Amino acid sequence: MTDAPRTTHFGYQTVDEDAKAGMVHGVFSRVASKYDIMNDLMSGGVHRIWKDAMMDWLAPRPGQRLLDVAGGTGDIAFRFLARAGNGAQATVLDLTESMLLEGQQRAEAENLAHALAWTGGDAMALPFADDCFDVYTISFGIRNVTRIEAALSEAFRVLRPGGRLMVLEFSQVPVPMLQKAYDLYSFNVIPAMGQAVAGDRESYQYLVESIRRFPDQERFAAMIRAAGFEQVKYRNLSMGIAALHSGWKI
Numbered sequence: 406m407t408d409a410p411r412t413t414h415f416g417y418q419t420v421d422e423d424a425k426a427g428m429v430h431g432v433f434s435r436v437a438s439k440y441d442i443m444n445d446l447m448s449g450g451v452h453r454i455w456k457d458a459m460m461d462w463l464a465p466r467p468g469q470r471l472l473d474v475a476g477g478t479g480d481i482a483f484r485f486l487a488r489a490g491n492g493a494q495a496t497v498l499d500l501t502e503s504m505l506l507e508g509q510q511r512a513e514a515e516n517l518a519h520a521l522a523w524t525g526g527d528a529m530a531l532p533f534a535d536d537c538f539d540v541y542t543i544s545f546g547i548r549n550v551t552r553i554e555a556a557l558s559e560a561f562r563v564l565r566p567g568g569r570l571m572v573l574e575f576s577q578v579p580v581p582m583l584q585k586a587y588d589l590y591s592f593n594v595i596p597a598m599g600q601a602v603a604g605d606r607e608s609y610q611y612l613v614e615s616i617r618r619f620p621d622q623e624r625f626a627a628m629i630r631a632a633g634f635e636q637v638k639y640r641n642l643s644m645g646i647a648a649l650h651s652g653w654k655i
Contacts, residue, residue: 560632632652
């Protein structure tokens with residue numbers, strides 16, 4: 406008798422765990438060329454303010470080594486290097502090659518290629534040694550991981566003692582009426598926008614659904630603590646539409 410396959414969610418669908426990574430890869434392969442412009446359109450440019458808030462709290466320092474997981478086109482890595490200054494290095498890891506290629510082109514255009522490394526890989530099985538990064542970031546990516554607990558465990562493993570985890574992710578609005586208004590916008594406008602701009606309604610329907618399946622702020626903070634991190638805190642952004650979570654490996 407064989408064990409039944411383990412399942413997870415892909416948006417509102419229930420799928421085999423082994424299938425999810427390929428499905429997520431398909432989504433981001435399809436939207437890579439329009440990813441940055443769609444982020445601006447969907448959020449009205451507010452995602453840039455959220456990412457700057459992430460850097461404000463992170464306070465990068467010279468010489469630090471960053472791993473940005475699900476780093477795609479490099480938004481977080483570029484900001485980190487600009488803030489950190491001399492001697493800082495950043496490695497961007499992403500499952501999707503086409504996203505990395507978009508990022509590499511941006512790095513060359515901004516003369517940052519010397520400080521950046523680009524690596525294909527899975528957040529649940531990082532291709533790096535233990536204790537080798539000062540900072541681990543993941544921005545709008547952890548909700549797409551098949552097993553979030555495994556990704557957090559890997560984050561803890563690759564960080565040096567004294568290293569910091571910071572996660573920027575869509576979250577839950579604590580005011581029911583505001584959440585309802587946000588839902589109306591998300592489900593009615595964003596997939597239609599994806600169809601009009603990227604020619605892909607289905608991928609943006611998934612992205613909206615994946616946000617609703619992600620744990621709320623307190624539940625996600627508990628998951629970070631369970632992975633071994635200490636001094637775990639979070640800050641709501643834009644009334645909880647997004648949240649920043651921070652933890653330390655001590």
